[in-house]
Each structure stands twice: as structure tokens, then as C-alpha cells.
Amino acid sequence: xxxxxxxxxxxxxxxxxxxxxxxxxxxxxxxxxxxxxxxxxxxxxxxxxxxxxxxxxxxxxxxxxxxxxxxxxxxxxxxxxxxxxxxxxxxxxxxxxxxxxxxxxxxxxxxxxxxxxxxxxxxxxxxxxxxxxxxx
Numbered sequence: 001x002x003x004x005x006x007x008x009x010x011x012x013x014x015x016x017x018x019x020x021x022x023x024x025x026x027x028x029x030x031x032x033x034x035x036x037x038x039x040x041x042x043x044x045x046x047x048x049x050x051x052x053x054x055x056x057x058x059x060x061x062x063x064x065x066x067x068x069x070x071x072x073x074x075x076x077x078x079x080x081x082x083x084x085x086x087x088x089x090x091x092x093x094x095x096x097x098x099x100x101x102x103x104x105x106x107x108x109x110x111x112x113x114x115x116x117x118x119x120x121x122x123x124x125x126x127x128x129x130x131x132x133x134x135x136x
Contacts, residue, residue: 017054
């Protein structure tokens with residue numbers, strides 16, 4: 001399996017989850033006749049944030065993961081980063097879809113998300129420093 005296929009797999013999973021979140025917002029907007037904003041509906045506000053949060057974090061991660069793949073990050077590392085990020089996004093969004101669940105699910109989701117983005121960023125930074133220092 002090539003590195004790009006690994007990135008594509010996790011991007012595909014997250015893209016489908018993003019569409020799922022989109023439909024959760026669209027359905028509740030239609031039920032509440034709230035085409036813009038949340039119509040003072042707390043459930044809709046939570047769903048909008050679940051969707052918006054995914055839209056905020058998914059692009060930077062997949063841009064970074066794609067560059068990491070291009071620079072030769074081992075496939076196992078790409079899988080680990082992809083699993084950690086995807087699990088983080090899932091846990092975080094599930095709490096927003098059902099806020100009666102323990103807040104620890106949301107916190108765990110953000111910790112996993114930040115871990116995946118942070119580790120990917122550190123790897124890219126280290127790779128860039130080595131290359132700029134003439135080590136490659």
C-alpha cells in the first residue's frame with residue numbers, strides 16, 4: 001500500500017464522517033426552519049459546532065499528513081496518525097451530537113486531534129530542519 005493510499009483512506013473516512021455531520025445539521029435546520037444560524041435551538045447549535053469544528057481541523061491535518069507521506073514518512077506512522085486523528089474527530093463530534101454524554105469524550109477527542117496534528121507538525125519541522133541543514 002502506498003503512502004498516498006494510506007492518506008487517501010483516512011481522508012475518505014473523515015470526508016464521509018464530515019458528510020454525516022453535514023446531514024445532521026441540514027436535517028435539524030429543516031425541522032426547525034432555520035436556514036441561517038441556529039434559530040435559538042441548542043441542539044442545532046451543538047450540531048453546527050460539531051460540523052464546524054470538523055471543517056476547522058480536518059484540512060490542516062490532511063495537508064500535513066499528505067506532505068508527510070510525500071516526504072517519506074513510514075506507512076505505519078501514517079496509519080497511527082490517521083487512526084489517532086480519526087478517533088479524535090469521532091469522539092469529539094459524538095459528544096456534540098449527544099451532549100448528555102460525559103464531557104471527557106469531548107476532551108479525549110480534542111487531545112487525540114491535537115496529538116495527531118502536533119506529532120505530524122513536529123515530524124515535518126524536524127524533516128525540514130534536517131534538509132535545510134544539509135543532512136539529506
